Amino acid sequence: MARIVMKFGGTSVADLDRIANAAERVRREVEAGNEVIVTVSAMAGVTNQLVGYVDQTSKMYDAREYDTIVSSGEQVTAGLMALRLQSMGISARSWLGWQIPIKTNEVHGKARIEDISTDAIVARFAENQVAVVAGFQGLSPLNRITTLGRGGSDTTAVALAAAFKADRCDIYTDVDGVYTTDPRIVSKAKKIDMITFEEMLEMASQGAKVLQTRSVEVAMNHGVKLQVRSSFEDTPGTMVVDEDEIVEQQVVSGIAYSRDEAKITLVRVNDKPGVAAAIFGPLSDGSINVDMIVQSVSPDGERTDMTFTVTKTDLGRAIEVLEANRPEIGYENLLSDDNVVKISVIGVGMRSHAGVAQTMFRTLSEKGINIQVISTSEIKISTLISEDYTELALRALHTAYGLDAQ
Amino acid sequence: MARIVMKFGGTSVADLDRIANAAERVRREVEAGNEVIVTVSAMAGVTNQLVGYVDQTSKMYDAREYDTIVSSGEQVTAGLMALRLQSMGISARSWLGWQIPIKTNEVHGKARIEDISTDAIVARFAENQVAVVAGFQGLSPLNRITTLGRGGSDTTAVALAAAFKADRCDIYTDVDGVYTTDPRIVSKAKKIDMITFEEMLEMASQGAKVLQTRSVEVAMNHGVKLQVRSSFEDTPGTMVVDEDEIVEQQVVSGIAYSRDEAKITLVRVNDKPGVAAAIFGPLSDGSINVDMIVQSVSPDGERTDMTFTVTKTDLGRAIEVLEANRPEIGYENLLSDDNVVKISVIGVGMRSHAGVAQTMFRTLSEKGINIQVISTSEIKISTLISEDYTELALRALHTAYGLDAQ
Numbered sequence: 001m002a003r004i005v006m007k008f009g010g011t012s013v014a015d016l017d018r019i020a021n022a023a024e025r026v027r028r029e030v031e032a033g034n035e036v037i038v039t040v041s042a043m044a045g046v047t048n049q050l051v052g053y054v055d056q057t058s059k060m061y062d063a064r065e066y067d068t069i070v071s072s073g074e075q076v077t078a079g080l081m082a083l084r085l086q087s088m089g090i091s092a093r094s095w096l097g098w099q100i101p102i103k104t105n106e107v108h109g110k111a112r113i114e115d116i117s118t119d120a121i122v123a124r125f126a127e128n129q130v131a132v133v134a135g136f137q138g139l140s141p142l143n144r145i146t147t148l149g150r151g152g153s154d155t156t157a158v159a160l161a162a163a164f165k166a167d168r169c170d171i172y173t174d175v176d177g178v179y180t181t182d183p184r185i186v187s188k189a190k191k192i193d194m195i196t197f198e199e200m201l202e203m204a205s206q207g208a209k210v211l212q213t214r215s216v217e218v219a220m221n222h223g224v225k226l227q228v229r230s231s232f233e234d235t236p237g238t239m240v241v242d243e244d245e246i247v248e249q250q251v252v253s254g255i256a257y258s259r260d261e262a263k264i265t266l267v268r269v270n271d272k273p274g275v276a277a278a279i280f281g282p283l284s285d286g287s288i289n290v291d292m293i294v295q296s297v298s299p300d301g302e303r304t305d306m307t308f309t310v311t312k313t314d315l316g317r318a319i320e321v322l323e324a325n326r327p328e329i330g331y332e333n334l335l336s337d338d339n340v341v342k343i344s345v346i347g348v349g350m351r352s353h354a355g356v357a358q359t360m361f362r363t364l365s366e367k368g369i370n371i372q373v374i375s376t377s378e379i380k381i382s383t384l385i386s387e388d389y390t391e392l393a394l395r396a397l398h399t400a401y402g403l404d405a406q
Numbered sequence: 407m408a409r410i411v412m413k414f415g416g417t418s419v420a421d422l423d424r425i426a427n428a429a430e431r432v433r434r435e436v437e438a439g440n441e442v443i444v445t446v447s448a449m450a451g452v453t454n455q456l457v458g459y460v461d462q463t464s465k466m467y468d469a470r471e472y473d474t475i476v477s478s479g480e481q482v483t484a485g486l487m488a489l490r491l492q493s494m495g496i497s498a499r500s501w502l503g504w505q506i507p508i509k510t511n512e513v514h515g516k517a518r519i520e521d522i523s524t525d526a527i528v529a530r531f532a533e534n535q536v537a538v539v540a541g542f543q544g545l546s547p548l549n550r551i552t553t554l555g556r557g558g559s560d561t562t563a564v565a566l567a568a569a570f571k572a573d574r575c576d577i578y579t580d581v582d583g584v585y586t587t588d589p590r591i592v593s594k595a596k597k598i599d600m601i602t603f604e605e606m607l608e609m610a611s612q613g614a615k616v617l618q619t620r621s622v623e624v625a626m627n628h629g630v631k632l633q634v635r636s637s638f639e640d641t642p643g644t645m646v647v648d649e650d651e652i653v654e655q656q657v658v659s660g661i662a663y664s665r666d667e668a669k670i671t672l673v674r675v676n677d678k679p680g681v682a683a684a685i686f687g688p689l690s691d692g693s694i695n696v697d698m699i700v701q702s703v704s705p706d707g708e709r710t711d712m713t714f715t716v717t718k719t720d721l722g723r724a725i726e727v728l729e730a731n732r733p734e735i736g737y738e739n740l741l742s743d744d745n746v747v748k749i750s751v752i753g754v755g756m757r758s759h760a761g762v763a764q765t766m767f768r769t770l771s772e773k774g775i776n777i778q779v780i781s782t783s784e785i786k787i788s789t790l791i792s793e794d795y796t797e798l799a800l801r802a803l804h805t806a807y808g809l810d811a812q
Contacts, residue, residue, distance in 0.1 A: 016462050050482065056422050057486050058493040065492075068500050069485035072478035076456065079475035080463050086471075087464040094474050098504065099549055143505055 002167040003035040003125075007135065007157035011174040012231035013077050014044035016084075022172065022231060023084040026130060030090055035125040037160050038092075039133040040081050041153040042073025063108035067137075067147045071097070074134035074153065082132045092130040095121065097137035097145065102156070104138035104146045111138055111146035112214075113155065116163035133160060151212030158215045162222035169219070169226050170237075171211065176230035177238035178203065178210050180403040181255040185391050188404040192253060193236070196243045199253045199346050200226075202380045206344035207258030216240065243348055251349035251356060252401040255394060258342045259387060261291070262315040263372065264308055266322070268332035271304040275329065279306060282325045288314045292342070292375040292384060306331075307373055309384060312338050340372065341390045344382040345397060357381045363400040369393055408573040409441040409531075413541065413563035417580040418637035419483050420450035422490075428578065428637060429490040432536060436496055441531040443566050444498075445539040446487050447559040448479025469514035473543075473553045477503070480540035480559065488538045498536040501527065503543035503551065508562070510544035510552045517544055517552035518620075519561065522569035539566060557618030564621045568628035575630050576643075577617065582636035583644035584609065584616050586809040587661040591797050594810040598659060599642070602649045605659045605752050606632075608786045612750035613664030622646065649754055657755035657762060658807040661800060664748045665793060667697070668721040669778065670714055672728070674738035677710040681735065685712060688731045694720045698748070698781040698790060712737075713779055715790060718744050746778065747796045750788040751803060763787045769806040773798055 006029065008022045022040075029036050041047075050070045054061050078094040085092035100121070104111035121131045135153025138146045148155050154171060161169035175183075176191060178200065183189040195203070197220035204213040210228055219226045219240065229237025243249075269275055276295075283290055291309045298304040310318045315338055322334060350356040360381055364371055369392065373384035385393060398404055412435065414428045428446075435442050447453075456476045460467050484500040491498035506527070510517035527537045541559025544552045554561050560577060567575035581589075582597060584606065589595040601609070603626035610619040616634055625632045625646065635643025649655075675681055682701075689696055697715045704710040716724045721744055728740060756762040766787055770777055775798065779790040791799060804810055 016459065019463070053422065053482070053486055054489065057425070058489040060493075061489055062492055062499075065485040065489045065500055068502070069482050069489075072481045075478045075481075076459070076475050079471040080459055083460065083464040083467055083471045083475075086468055087466075093468075094471055096474070096551075145502075 001033045001035065003164060004029060005037045005039065005157050005161040005164070005166045005169045007039045007153060007169070007171045008041065008231060009153065009171070009173045010041040010044040010047070012172050013040050013081070016080070018231070019077070019080055019084050023081060023088060025172065025231070026085060027088055027090060030128070030130060037121070037131045037133060037164060037166070038081060039135045039153060039157045039160060040074060040077040041135050043077055046073040046076070064144050067108050067145045071134070071137040071145045071147055074136050078132050078134040085130055085132070090130060091128055092132055093124075095131055095133045097134060098139040098143075100133065102138040102159070104140060104148070106140045106142065106146070108140070108144070108146055110149035111140065113138055113148070113159045116159060118164055122164070149212070149214065151209075151215070154212040154215035155218060158218045158222075158224050158226065161224045162218060167225065169224050171226065171228045172231040173210065173228060174231065175210065176233055176235050177228050178208070178254070180253070181394055181398055182257070186395050186398045188398060190403065190405045192238050194239045194241050194246050195253055196246060196348050197240055198243070198348055198379055200240045202344065202346040202377070203254050203256050206256035206342065206346065206380065206382065207260070208254070208256045249349045250347055251353045252345050252347035252403065253349075254346050255397050255401070255403070256344045256346060257390060257394060259390070260311050260313070261309050261340050261342045261384065262312045262336060262338035263340050263384060264310065264315070264318060264322070265335040266306045266329065266331040266333075267335060268303040269306050270330040271298050271302055276306075278325065278329045279322070282321050283310075283318060286317060286321050288318050288321065292373045292382065294373050309340070309342070309373065339387045340384050341387040342382050342384050343390075343393050343397065344380050345401065346380045348379050350381075351378055359400055360397060363396050364393060367392055367396050407439045407441065409570060410435060411443045411445065411563050411567040411570070411572045411575045413445045413559060413575070413577045414447065414637060415559065415577070415579045416447040416450040416453070418578050419446050419487070422486070424637070425483070425486055425490050429487060429494060431578065431637070432491060433494055433496060436534070436536060443527070443537045443539060443570060443572070444487060445541045445559060445563045445566060446480060446483040447541050449483055452479040452482070470550050473514050473551050477540070477543040477551045477553055480542050484538050484540040491536055491538070496536060497534055498538055499530075500538045500540065502540050504545040504549075506539065508544040508565070510546060510554070512546045512548065512552070514546070514550070514552055516555035517546065519544055519554070519565045522565060524569055528570070555618070555620065557615075557621070560618040560621035561624060564624045564628075564630050564632065567630045568624060573631065575625070575632050577632065577634045578637040579616065579634060580637065581616065582639055582641050583634050584614070584660070586659070587800055587804055588663070592801050592804045594804060596809065596811045598644050600645045600647055600652050601659055602652060602754050603646055604649070604754055604785055606646045608750065608752040608783070609660050609662050612662035612748065612752065612786065612788065613666075614660070614662045655755045656753055657759045658751050658753035658809065659755075660752050661803050661807070661809070662750045662752060663796060663800060665796070666717050666719070667715050667746050667748045667790065668718045668742060668744035669746050669790060670716065670721070670724060670728070671741040672712045672735065672737040672739075673741060674709040675712050676736040677704050677708055684731065684735045685728070688727050689716075689724060692723060692727050694724050694727065698779045698788065700779050715746070715748070715779065745793045746790050747793040748788050748790050749796075749799050749803065750786050751807065752786045754785050756787075757784055765806055766803060769802050770799060773802050775799055
């Protein structure tokens with residue numbers, strides 16, 4: 001007997017037939033004698049509709065009301081999944097975030113889980129009852145509903161697995177695992193059988209949408225055995241594991257890309273102490289995240305160009321903030337470009353292998369692709385290039401790093 | 407300054423434009439210096455969609471899950487109304503049943519409100535905050551969401567008015583008040599300016615859909631000043647008041663009808679003590695409500711015919727129950743007919759006026775309409791007739807009782 005968490009995303013519970021299909025997977029685990037917690041997203045499209053209502057009602061909305069509205073989608077799916085399981089003769093009940101409770105902080109719209117009570121649900125395991133938990137939602141210290149950010153049901157699943165000391169956390173989705181890169185673009189992309197937490201974290205944060213970044217962090221911190229697998233096929237998925245569990249490690253495990261990037265260059269900024277703070281302080285105050293940053297050396301030592309990236313959605317606000325603070329910053333010109341893409345090659349193997357970055361630069365150069373910005377971490381190299389070359393760059397790099405399927 | 411409850415039904419919050427329109431009405435009350443509680447139904451169509459999901463998922467559904475699912479509609483509207491008010495510069499927040507809490511009993515699907523906590527909301531009146539309360543829902547003693555039955559948001563509104571000792575409870579709807587009968591059928595129907603609680607209760611329970619029956623009961627028991635009025639027009643509505651507040655009382659105030667009726671006749675039942683219990687006991691055990699009952703005298707004193715009505719939806723189950731209990735009851739034949747309608751004339755004036763029933767019987771007879779069953783109360787006379795004559799009977803009775811508009 002094992003204790004397992006099963007998470008079904010929006011496409012896996014898109015309609016009543018798919019909920020029935022997901023319930024069949026739950027049945028198999030129950031019949032194998034397991035203690036099962038199911039967590040579900042909203043039916044595909046529902047969250048977008050609710051977010052649309054909010055956007056149309058109020059430009060500067062109250063995030064507490066946003067959470068109240070948007071969390072209702074998972075509430076419906078949890079109830080329907082419980083009913084479906086009951087109709088198959090399986091004892092089940094729905095649990096909303098406030099009923100368990102899943103306690104979070106007060107940061108509405110992207111709250112963090114702080115504590116999950118387990119006693120009530122564990123008591124019902126003894127009666128063979130399946131707990132169906134509404135994903136994506138929690139309870140603030142002020143008794144309001146919070147949500148965990150887009151993709152937050154992944155984090156619900158992993159946090160439940162950690163709190164209940166589950167033997168496995170299976171994330172059921174519409175793909176059968178994590179791929180070396182996006183198979184819609186690179187037909188030779190391969191499913192990865194095992195990937196380290198660190199790599200998965202970089203893949204998720206650099207644009208691969210298969211798991212919410214925060215869920216990988218929580219899984220890594222609590223040693224949750226995480227698997228990404230298909231709701232529709234019975235193939236093995238991708239296991240996310242500790243590094244020492246992978247015997248033969250690739251140098252590069254995967255290539256991620258993000259189109260949600262925009263580049264800003266401040267031309268001829270005064271090169272004096274404190275100028276970085278003058279630029280990035282106001283952006284931070286405006287909740288605008290800055291990602292890649294490059295400061296070019298000025299020939300005369302007095303002026304410099306500062307280039308950095310923000311998300312496409314933040315570009316307009318970032319420009320407003322920078323123009324408002326132009327006197328303090330002191331730049332000659334502001335250039336912006338949102339026709340860019342960030343390509344990241346990721347692999348823990350690059351820690352011990354030289355030349356990984358050089359392969360990326362040479363490959364892009366051979367295809368005539370200009371690199372605009374570079375940033376690196378211990379297990380990742382990211383380059384910003386023109387969005388026009390996205391497909392070309394992904395395919396060339398996938399081949400260059402030996403990732404192509406046979 | 408007054409304290410008021412404003413309730414907006416599903417058609418009054420059917421889409422974002424109508425929510426905005428309803429919010430304008432709230433603004434007026436706030437700007438007049440009033441303390442305001444708003445309660446809202448689900449956007450029109452949402453509850454039916456959710457109920458449809460439940461019906462398709464499970465025939466014998468768990469009412470606790472039904473309530474979890476169906477209550478989400480009001481949750482969304484409450485959040486959107488709060489956001490809309492905020493965008494107009496009015497302080498507002500949404501309150502869900504479990505947050506206030508609105509405590510109910512455990513009868514899921516048609517729970518009764520037992521207690522409403524007022525402190526938190528009253529404290530916020532001092533900050534001019536509008537409370538937007540999700541209608542139709544409460545919290546069970548076991549921490550599950552309950553719902554109050556179809557039309558339950560009316561009861562939420564009245565119960566809030568009672569708990570908060572509100573000066574007024576305004577029910578905003580898509581008609582501008584209570585009519586002498588259904589104006590879609592009788593073009594000469596008139597809006598009633600004032601109606602007694604007792605009459606309103608009979609109107610609602612005999613088929614007029616403008617208010618949930620339970621809400622009128624609660625209003626009557628707590629002396630809530632109740633008004634039914636239009637969301638879309640600025641005309642005065644119908645006041646529901648104590649009898650002594652109406653100076654010139656009509657003999658008959660209104661005529662209601664219900665098509666949700668079916669007739670069952672048990673032919674040649676053994677006419678012995680205990681036979682009524684043998685018939686109605688099993689129906690009651692099956693949660694089937696029996697309405698009108700007529701026992702015909704048997705010529706020989708040994709056998710009798712028993713005729714009664716149930717709702718159309720219960721007819722199939724009622725027949726099953728009666729056939730299963732045929733040996734104990736001992737009847738020769740079971741006849742059923744769901745092509746019937748119940749017509750009720752209602753008025754507190756009939757307590758002191760003779761001949762009211764006779765007018766009904768004569769009028770129907772003059773139109774050649776056969777009366778199948780009769781039942782009466784102190785302020786109501788109901789007759790069951792063939793559904794084919796619904797419109798003819800309503801128009802003739804409306805004229806006969808002098809209710810036609812000039």
